[in-house]
Amino acid sequence: MDRSRLKIVIFGAYNAGKSSFIRAIDPDSRHIEVNNGGIPTTVGLDFGRTVINNRKIYLFGTPGQERFEFVRGIISQGMDGAIVVADTTHDLDGLTVQICDALSASGHPYAVFLNKCDHPDSSPGRYQAVTGTVFSPEISAIAGGNTVDALCEFLDIHF
Ligand SMILES: Nc1nc2c(ncn2[C@@H]2O[C@H](COP(=O)(O)OP(=O)(O)OP(=O)(O)O)[C@@H](O)[C@H]2O)c(=O)[nH]1
Ligand SMILES: [Mg+2]
Incomplete structure (x- = not known):
C-alpha cells in the first residue's frame, strides 16, 4: 500500500460533529449540505485535506442520517482507515454500534x-461499549480542542 x-x-x-471535525482540520474543506430547519446537515460528502509528517491525508466525511447508508457505502470504498465521531452529549446509538462492528469485522x-x-x-463514558480497545481521544471539533493532535496520534498508531 x-x-x-x-x-x-x-x-x-x-x-455528531463529523463536518465540524473536518472543518477544524482543514478550514478550506468543502461540504455538501442542506439547511434542515436552520441546521446544516450533510447530504453528499465532506472533503478536507491536510499534510501530516509529509503524508497527504484526505478526509472524506459521510452523512449521518440513517437513510444515506448507500452514500456511506460509496464513500468508504478504498478507504485506508476510519474515524467514528461520537456525540458525547447523547447516549450511544445504533448506527454508531453498527459502524464500529463493521469496521472491526x-x-x-x-x-x-x-x-x-x-x-x-x-459524558464520554456513555461510549464505553464501543471504545474498549480502540484509540478514543476526547475532542472538541468546534472549540478546536485536541483535533489535530488526536488525528496525528491515530495516524502514528496505525500507519
Ligand atoms: N458544543 C459542541 N458542539 C459541536 C461540536 N462539534 C459539532 N458541534 C455542533 O453539533 C452540530 C452538528 O455538527 P456537524 O458538524 O454538522 O455534525 P455532522 O455529524 O456533520 O452532522 P450530519 O452531517 O447531519 O450527520 C452543529 O450545531 C455543531 O456546531 C463540539 O465539539 N462541541
Ligand atoms: Mg455533516
Missing part, C-alpha cells in the same frame, strides 16, 4: 473520537 497518501473516512451518527484501522467534550452535558 502507498502510505504517502491516506484516505480516511469520517463516520458517525447524525449531528473488516479489519480497517479505526478510532472513536469522543466529540463535544467542551459541552456541559458531555
Whole structure:
C-alpha cells in the first residue's frame, strides 16, 4: 500500500460533529449540505485535506442520517482507515454500534473520537461499549480542542 497518501473516512451518527471535525482540520474543506430547519446537515460528502509528517491525508466525511447508508457505502470504498465521531452529549446509538462492528469485522484501522467534550452535558463514558480497545481521544471539533493532535496520534498508531 502507498502510505504517502491516506484516505480516511469520517463516520458517525447524525449531528455528531463529523463536518465540524473536518472543518477544524482543514478550514478550506468543502461540504455538501442542506439547511434542515436552520441546521446544516450533510447530504453528499465532506472533503478536507491536510499534510501530516509529509503524508497527504484526505478526509472524506459521510452523512449521518440513517437513510444515506448507500452514500456511506460509496464513500468508504478504498478507504485506508476510519474515524467514528461520537456525540458525547447523547447516549450511544445504533448506527454508531453498527459502524464500529463493521469496521472491526473488516479489519480497517479505526478510532472513536469522543466529540463535544467542551459541552456541559458531555459524558464520554456513555461510549464505553464501543471504545474498549480502540484509540478514543476526547475532542472538541468546534472549540478546536485536541483535533489535530488526536488525528496525528491515530495516524502514528496505525500507519
Ligand atoms: N458544543 C459542541 N458542539 C459541536 C461540536 N462539534 C459539532 N458541534 C455542533 O453539533 C452540530 C452538528 O455538527 P456537524 O458538524 O454538522 O455534525 P455532522 O455529524 O456533520 O452532522 P450530519 O452531517 O447531519 O450527520 C452543529 O450545531 C455543531 O456546531 C463540539 O465539539 N462541541
Ligand atoms: Mg455533516
